[in-house]
């Protein structure tokens with residue numbers, strides 16, 4: 490099987506066929522840096538990460554662009570509230586955004602273009618639309634005339650008769666019922682304060698939608714492979730991106746549109762008024778790590794709503810402890826005779842894992858394939874001669890899932906290694922008092938030792954003695 494992705498534009502799963510063989514251009518709508526990202530936003534960023542890592546597993550050289558919206562209506566409102574300059578204000582939330590991405594082990598995009606640094610490209614694009622007669626000016630602003638673009642509505646599935654009563658809309662976000670001419674360039678008003686550019690289109694600032702058209706085409710070309718975002722962006726944002734881009738170039742803008750579903754918190758829509766508004770910090774403060782969050786999220790297919798629950802987080806911890814435990818037992822396996830019964834199990838596991846991801850990034854099934862592999866391997870057993878193959882399998886799956894702890898966890902300090910050795914010696918000479926004393930000492934040094942029929946194994950205790958969350 491080859492990679493198949495559900496394309497919102499065609500409303501079916503399609504084989505992924507890139508424009509240039511072996512390469513994939515990926516544009517993902519990034520954050521508006523006006524607030525801390527909440528765990529609903531996180532679902533989109535994690536979906537982008539899953540997509541990017543799957544493409545890389547499948548051998549594509551990915552060029553990933555994630556923009557930062559650093560000027561828009563909400564940012565300007567925030568500026569006056571916090572009494573900061575545009576640069577200071579957006580830098581603060583940009584730093585917080587990247588810190589969250591790093592904690593979630595989300596790979597950094599190759600490019601993070603900022604809207605304020607690409608105003609010239611937006612002006613050029615608006616000028617092209619103007620030449621084609623797709624724009625008009627009113628009160629110092631420039632609008633896109635949706636009725637002049639015959640394909641308007643094709644992504645979100647609106648018919649053109651819904652667009653008969655055209656008026657104009659100035660705000661960046663609006664509902665489908667208000668499908669209207671939208672602002673490409675917003676003439677300066679008093680509310681904009683110091684946020685203003687002097688351009689060929691007059692004094693003002695860009696609308697939100699034009700930035701993604703201008704920047705995606707600048708970095709990936711007029712037609713590129715994949716554009717992704719949350720379902721809430723299908724209308725109006727992505728619909729408007731198509732109109733602006735295809736209106737200007739006359740070329741197809743994007744080959745595959747990917748949209749992730751929304752997130753619920755304990756079965757309810759998240760909102761500040763409901764008091765269930767959750768940010769990553771709320772999760773980390775309870776002792777969970779990014780990999781626990783990843784595991785919980787990836788257990789739902791990205792096109793299904795995901796219900797975030799604290800119980801689900803606990804289950805993620807237990808499941809990951811099981812996987813880590815397995816990895817440690819592989820590393821500590823005894824005997825040097827390879828077990829041939831593992832060969833078909835490794836093969837079957839890899840096939841099931843890849844097929845799950847090839848089927849529109851079915852991460853839930855990929856995780857299930859990993860668990861099946863672990864129980865199969867436990868059933869037939871393994872020796873130290875098998876460890877490299879099994880570890881390679883685990884690393885390969887983890888290159889996409891990113892749910893296992895850092896591998897340096899396996900590295901011991903000299904002191905820890907010496908103590909472990911002394912304890913083994915004490916056990917061999919049946920000096921159990923000394924073995925117990927050394928076990929306690931090792932615990933203080935952050936290692937838990939367990940004795941089993943095949944010898945002793947150890948595991949690292951998080952934060953020197955605290956095992957697992959809380």
Ligand SMILES: [Zn+2]
Nearest residue numbers: 518519701726
């Ligand atoms: Zn966008």
